[in-house]
Amino acid sequence: MSGTFVGMPAFPAAAREALSDAQLRRNLAHATSTIRAKRAAVVGEVDEWEELRLAGAAIKDNVLHHLDEHLLRLEQSLTERGATVHWARDAAEACEIVASIARRHDADEVVKVKSMATQEIGLNEALAAHGITAWETDLAELIVQLGDDLPSHILVPAIHRNRAEIREIFRERMAAAGRPAPENLSDVPRELAAAARLHLREKFLRAKVAVSGANFAIAETGTLVVVESEGNGRMCLTLPEVLVSVVGIEKILPAWSDLDVFLQLLPRSSTGERMNPYTSMWSGGTEGQEAHVVLLDNGRTRALADEVGRQALRCIRCSACLNVCPVYERTGGHAYGSVYPGPIGAILNPLLRGVGVDEQTDSLPYASSLCGACFEVCPVRIDIPEVLVHLRSQVVDAHRAGPPKGEAVAMKSAAWVLSGARRLSWAERGMGVAGRVLNRLGRKVMPGGRRALGRLPWPGSLWSNARDVPAPPAESFRARWRREGRR
Amino acid sequence: MKVAVQVTCINDAMFPDTGEAVFTLLRRLGVAADFPAAQTCCAQPMVNTGYLDEAVPVVRNFVDAFAGYDAIVTPSGSCAGSVRHQHAMVARRSGDGRLAAAVARTSPKVYELTEFLVDVLGVTDVGAYFPHRVTYHPTCHSLRMLGVGDRPLRLLRAVRGIDLVELPAADECCGFGGTFAVKNAETSTAMGADKARHVLDTGAEVLVAGDNSCLLHIGGLLSRQRTGVRVMHLAEVLARTEDA
Amino acid sequence: MSAREEILGRVRSALASADRTDAPVPRDYRTAVPPGDIVALFAERLVDYRAELTRCTPDSVPAALAAALGPVSAVLVPDGFPWQVPGAVADTGQTPVELDRLDAVVTLAALAIATTGTIVLDHGPGQGRRAVSLVPDLHVCVLRTDQIVPGVPQAVAALSPDRPQTWISGPSATSDIELDRVEGVHGPRTLHVLLVSP
Numbered sequence: 008m009s010g011t012f013v014g015m016p017a018f019p020a021a022a023r024e025a026l027s028d029a030q031l032r033r034n035l036a037h038a039t040s041t042i043r044a045k046r047a048a049v050v051g052e053v054d055e056w057e058e059l060r061l062a063g064a065a066i067k068d069n070v071l072h073h074l075d076e077h078l079l080r081l082e083q084s085l086t087e088r089g090a091t092v093h094w095a096r097d098a099a100e101a102c103e104i105v106a107s108i109a110r111r112h113d114a115d116e117v118v119k120v121k122s123m124a125t126q127e128i129g130l131n132e133a134l135a136a137h138g139i140t141a142w143e144t145d146l147a148e149l150i151v152q153l154g155d156d157l158p159s160h161i162l163v164p165a166i167h168r169n170r171a172e173i174r175e176i177f178r179e180r181m182a183a184a185g186r187p188a189p190e191n192l193s194d195v196p197r198e199l200a201a202a203a204r205l206h207l208r209e210k211f212l213r214a215k216v217a218v219s220g221a222n223f224a225i226a227e228t229g230t231l232v233v234v235e236s237e238g239n240g241r242m243c244l245t246l247p248e249v250l251v252s253v254v255g256i257e258k259i260l261p262a263w264s265d266l267d268v269f270l271q272l273l274p275r276s277s278t279g280e281r282m283n284p285y286t287s288m289w290s291g292g293t294e295g296q297e298a299h300v301v302l303l304d305n306g307r308t309r310a311l312a313d314e315v316g317r318q319a320l321r322c323i324r325c326s327a328c329l330n331v332c333p334v335y336e337r338t339g340g341h342a343y344g345s346v347y348p349g350p351i352g353a354i355l356n357p358l359l360r361g362v363g364v365d366e367q368t369d370s371l372p373y374a375s376s377l378c379g380a381c382f383e384v385c386p387v388r389i390d391i392p393e394v395l396v397h398l399r400s401q402v403v404d405a406h407r408a409g410p411p412k413g414e415a416v417a418m419k420s421a422a423w424v425l426s427g428a429r430r431l432s433w434a435e436r437g438m439g440v441a442g443r444v445l446n447r448l449g450r451k452v453m454p455g456g457r458r459a460l461g462r463l464p465w466p467g468s469l470w471s472n473a474r475d476v477p478a479p480p481a482e483s484f485r486a487r488w489r490r491e492g493r494r
Numbered sequence: 495m496k497v498a499v500q501v502t503c504i505n506d507a508m509f510p511d512t513g514e515a516v517f518t519l520l521r522r523l524g525v526a527a528d529f530p531a532a533q534t535c536c537a538q539p540m541v542n543t544g545y546l547d548e549a550v551p552v553v554r555n556f557v558d559a560f561a562g563y564d565a566i567v568t569p570s571g572s573c574a575g576s577v578r579h580q581h582a583m584v585a586r587r588s589g590d591g592r593l594a595a596a597v598a599r600t601s602p603k604v605y606e607l608t609e610f611l612v613d614v615l616g617v618t619d620v621g622a623y624f625p626h627r628v629t630y631h632p633t634c635h636s637l638r639m640l641g642v643g644d645r646p647l648r649l650l651r652a653v654r655g656i657d658l659v660e661l662p663a664a665d666e667c668c669g670f671g672g673t674f675a676v677k678n679a680e681t682s683t684a685m686g687a688d689k690a691r692h693v694l695d696t697g698a699e700v701l702v703a704g705d706n707s708c709l710l711h712i713g714g715l716l717s718r719q720r721t722g723v724r725v726m727h728l729a730e731v732l733a734r735t736e737d738a
Numbered sequence: 739m740s741a742r743e744e745i746l747g748r749v750r751s752a753l754a755s756a757d758r759t760d761a762p763v764p765r766d767y768r769t770a771v772p773p774g775d776i777v778a779l780f781a782e783r784l785v786d787y788r789a790e791l792t793r794c795t796p797d798s799v800p801a802a803l804a805a806a807l808g809p810v811s812a813v814l815v816p817d818g819f820p821w822q823v824p825g826a827v828a829d830t831g832q833t834p835v836e837l838d839r840l841d842a843v844v845t846l847a848a849l850a851i852a853t854t855g856t857i858v859l860d861h862g863p864g865q866g867r868r869a870v871s872l873v874p875d876l877h878v879c880v881l882r883t884d885q886i887v888p889g890v891p892q893a894v895a896a897l898s899p900d901r902p903q904t905w906i907s908g909p910s911a912t913s914d915i916e917l918d919r920v921e922g923v924h925g926p927r928t929l930h931v932l933l934v935s936p
Contacts, residue, residue: 023680034916041917055767065761072758075749082742094741146923147914163914170915196915200923207924212834228899238872238910238925245868246834256745267768267894270905274854278913281783282854282890285925286905287868293902294867304745312752333667337684374678376671376685377542379638392639396580399544400587414673418545425503425535426551428559435507453717454724469676473683474714477508484501484510488529 011132012157015344017370022338031167035339038166039330045279046327046384052281053271062268064388067321070226070259071311077226077259078302084229088291090298095253097305102133104301105218105251109139112249114216120233120240121145122220123161123324124253124303126346130218141218142184142210144239146203153180159340159348161326162277167339170194181206207239217243221254222323223269224300227262229290231300234273236284244287251299256307257320269323272386276325306359315397316358321387322351328381328391334374343371350381354394362398363405372398413466428485435483442479449478497527498560500568500604502706503535505727509706515733516569516607522735523615527567532559538576541584543673550588553581557596566603567610569729570705571636574606579639606636607729608645608704618648623736625655629698630728631689631712633705634667646704646728653731659696663688670711686715694721701725768891776852777883781933783855787908788921790930799880799934803844806878806930810841814870818863819844821880829866837869842876843926848903849896850881853889855908857881857931860901868904877906877926883935 015021025031050056070077082092095101105125109117117134119125119141131141131152143152150165151158154176158164165173174194181188186206192198219240223232231252233240244250260266274283292298311317329335329349340348344367347355353371360368372395381391406412411419424430449458459475462468470476482490497520501513513529520527537552556577560566568574578601585594611617630650636642650658669675669685676682689712693701701716703709706727713725739747772779785791794802800821807813807824814837815826823844832840846864847857857879859865871877887893897903910925921927 019678019680022678026680026684038917042913055770058764058767062763062765062767065763069760069763072753072756072760074753075746078746078749094745096741096744100741144924145914146912150914163917165914166917170918173915196918196920197922199915200912200920204923208838211924212838225899230899236910237912237923239923241868241872241904242924245872256749263899264894267891270894271767271890280907282851282856282905282907284787284907284909284911287903288899288905289902290899302745304748308745308748308752311749314756317756333669333685334678334681337681372544373674374681376634376667376669376674376682378634378667378671380634380665380667383638393579396542396544397583399542400546401544403544403546414543415545418540418543418548422537422540422545422548422552425537426555428532428534428555431503431506431534438507451717453713454722455726459717466676469679470714472679473718474686474711475717476714477710479508480510482510484506484513485529485531487510487514489531493529 011129012344012346015367017366018342018374019370021342021344022374025338025342030169031339032337034167034169035336038163039336042279042330046276046330049275049279049281053275059268059272060386060388063272063386064321066260066265066268067387070261071257071317071320074256074259074311077261078256080226081224081229081259084226085291085300088229090229090291090300093299093301095301095303095305098128101128101253101301101303101305102130105130105253106134106137106139108249108251108299109134109216110137112216114139116140116142116214117216117218118142118144118210118214118243118247120217120219120235120243121148122218122253123346124220124255125218126158128253128303128305130253144207144210144243146200146237149203149207150176153177153184157341158346160329161324161347167341170196170199173199177202185209211242211246214247216249216251217247219243219250219252221252221258222273223260223266224254224258225263225266226259230263230288231290232266232286232288234283234286236278238285241285241287244289249297251301253301253303255303273323273325276327276384276386309361310358313358316354316394318389319351319354319358319394321389322355323387325386327384327386331380331384333378333380334376343374350375350391351389354391354398357398362401369402372402432485435486438479439481439483439486443481445478446481451475453477495564496562497525497565497567498530498563499527500533500536500560500566500573501529502568502570502573504707505569508710509727512569512706512727512729515727515729516567518733519620519729520567523617523620525615530559536573536576537584538573538580539672541576541580546584546587549584553584553597554593556581557593557600560600561596563603565605565610565614566600567605567607569607569727570707571606571633571640571642572705572707574604575635575639577601577604606640606642606704608642608649609640611649612645619652620649620732622653622732622734623655624653624731624734626700627657627659627698628700628702628731629659629661629693629696630664631661631668631701631703631708632664633703633708636704637665649732650702650728659698661696662692668708668712670708672707675711682711683715686711690715690719690721693723698723702728702731704728771888772853776886776888780850780852780855780886783853784908784931787855789855789908790928792930792932794932794934796934796936799932802932803878806932807842807876810876812840814840814843814866814874816845816864816866816870819846820864829870834869834873837873840874842878843870843874844878844880845871847879847881847885849893850886851890851893852886857906858893858897859904859906860897861904862901868902871904872925875926876928876930878930878932880932880934883933
């Protein structure tokens with residue numbers, strides 16, 4: 008039904024393709040600038056924002072540092088309130104648990120609340136293999152699912168699509184999945200949303216089993232929290248007889264009272280609203296429902312073991328970092344080859360999967376100019392640039408044993424030159440000779456009067472394909488200093 | 495106060511006029527600064543590409559070259575940021591306790607040029623004269639890693655004759671990013687193209703920034719596009735006077 | 739080894755060399771309160787979410803209810819809702835399909851939050867089970883001004899996690915198409931709050 012990220016090329020190649028899509032870049036630039044402005048306005052209203060960020064980071068760190076105790080506490084609270092708790096080491100085990108619950112209730116379909124964890128584990132595809140159809144009910148997820156597409160944003164998975172494209176998807180694909188799109192459907196967002204309402208309502212009303220994630224799981228009380236906007240979440244959480252919630256083990260908050268931090272941080276960072284339209288909270292089997300909770304590892308304990316990278320597990324999936332990222336804004340989410348795109352994806356994927364295994368994952372920590380805009384907006388103060396640099400060193404270390412790549416040779420040579428002033432001075436003298444020649448021969452003059460080099464052979468072409476390079480000066484600073492005998 | 499200038503490797507090799515401007519400026523403000531000849535690089539290119547082992551001897555060279563100075567002034571937000579935020583990590587990696595101690599002594603003494611002018615010397619009017627239409631790009635590391643705030647703009651506003659115009663979307667990255675510029679060349683130039691367009695929208699003759707690495711990238715794009723806009727390091731603008 | 743034991747084991751070994759001292763959590767935000775009249779602030783923020791608002795007094799509630807409900811014929815009225823409502827249908831445990839045939843629902847609320855314009859239902863008396871305020875297309879909620887708290891911290895402190903909760907800020911909405919906000923997707927497309935001052 009929907010596509011898969013398996014086999015995606017490494018970031019630079021995937022980005023190249025995205026960059027050549029002018030429509031995609033327009034859609035992304037419009038969407039990210041809209042949401043950036045909304046976020047900035049509502050964050051600006053909160054005087055104590057920085058303190059809330061500090062509190063959010065500290066609470067999450069304290070959970071992570073005692074995760075074993077909090078997990079046991081959560082399990083106990085949930086069990087006392089009538090939920091069945093399952094533990095899943097990896098994606099396959101989690102999918103198997105969900106499928107077996109659905110099968111036990113003779114369900115050949117489930118309705119789904121938008122959830123990153125279930126996307127991460129590929130639940131829809133796994134259920135399909137069991138003959139169970141998973142219906143995505145969030146509008147954007149529906150667009151992605153009907154379009155055989157992949158999500159490209161954490162909060163707005165169809166951010167790469169504009170209204171005209173969405174109208175086409177609805178007209179062509181809705182009928183095969185249930186109630187068809189109305190005749191004469193226009194591309195006005197209000198009408199598109201109304202079409203989704205009609206299409207999904209019959210599914211909500213008949214569903215026996217629902218699958219959700221959770222934004223927060225309170226260890227003290229067994230409370231699960233789902234924040235959403237459309238009401239599709241409430242439909243799934245409330246109407247079916249059976250509810251299975253797949254919850255990453257890092258989603259825990261210690262106490263009910265800690266919600267007062269996160270229900271301020273998340274909506275403002277995420278949708279740029281003071282509060283999202285609907286937040287549902289429940290513990291265990293509620294109003295006669297059969298409740299299951301699947302506690303999911305799937306690489307989280309690997310990330311937890313990384314002293315620097317551990318902070319990525321504070322993430323509350325708000326996507327503020329995506330919306331401010333200049334790289335994401337231009338390449339879109341698919342280039343990251345994961346359900347977790349953008350700056351957080353660039354650190355989370357390598358942390359969950361490990362580096363040195365595949366080229367695609369190893370390319371992600373480099374998919375950043377390290378501008379730091381992500382850290383500035385992160386509601387739980389994840390120092391993404393710090394983790395990126397740390398993971399780059401892990402990628403390099405993972406390849407130290409093999410034959411050195413061109414880059415490694417270049418870096419080792421540069422380091423050798425730069426570890427002593429005499430070596431650097433010799434290198435600069437060589438550049439100066441080249442500079443004197445080029446200054447005489449170079450035809451192009453840059454604004455300000457310096458001669459420019461022409462197009463360079465590879466790997467210099469990676470720079471000079473789009474940018475002029477000034478010819479080196481005839482004399483380095485240190486050479487002039489020495490020649491003039493200054494001190 | 496014993497003051498050293500960390501000219502930076504890129505300025506030493508490619509932009510000696512920027513290094514010259516820093517000394518001219520400091521001399522005019524009564525500061526006799528040294529150029530410790532043993533200096534090379536802050537090691538940021540290795541660190542940011544993930545080559546931490548390779549960065550160790552470069553960091554060791556840095557702390558040796560600048561030992562004994564009270565203030566180390568550098569015309570680069572990026573290099574200052576690297577020293578303050580990355581040298582400790584490299585030292586930890588080396589497992590050398592003496593290097594870690596040396597880093598802990600040296601790092602806090604590093605000042606980006608505008609920090610040194612505004613915070614240490616307490617000046618915003620450095621007596622400069624630059625009768626041109628100028629726009630200013632606050633580089634990411636100055637802005638977000640160091641938090642230099644409006645110090646560069648306060649210095650620029652006090653320059654006589656200057657016509658300073660605001661750069662749209664100024665705080666957006668230009669796309670340089672060190673080895674990012676070649677490892678992800680297409681994305682880097684796409685970001686740079688938007689920055690160049692914003693610069694052109696201002697109608698400025700000169701784009702000024704506090705980091706020549708970013709200017710190498712933006713200036714390279716502006717030159718390739720034959721825009722006629724020149725790029726200049728902030729230090730060179732601040733060093734200009736009516737006599738020069 | 740069970741998945742449970744294995745995951746707990748992985749957590750413990752991941753943290754074996756970690757500094758497990760708790761970081762202090764700043765809590766000054768709990769004493770921050772919005773300036774000015776919180777009732778006016780709530781009203782402003784609620785309307786900002788395109789919810790409808792009618793101010794009334796205890797005596798004028800029945801008339802306001804009739805006006806807010808308009809010409810509807812079947813209105814679900816939960817147990818414990820204190821006013822008479824035209825076209826009232828009691829909650830007899832209707833199935834989702836049956837709820838879908840109703841025109842509207844009236845409820846009370848547990849409290850409301852001024853800074854965010856949020857009403858909170860804890861599904862106690864007069865508020866109904868969770869589905870009844872979800873499936874019908876019009877939700878009319880009667881709230882007293884003394885139920886309004888300044889901000890999120892005060893709301894969390896006043897609410898009990900022993901009850902399920904639904905926090906509602908305006909009608910159902912989506913921004914999934916070009917970040918263009920559209921009100922009314924799956925939940926009630928109209929939220930009308932009757933705010934009762936003493």
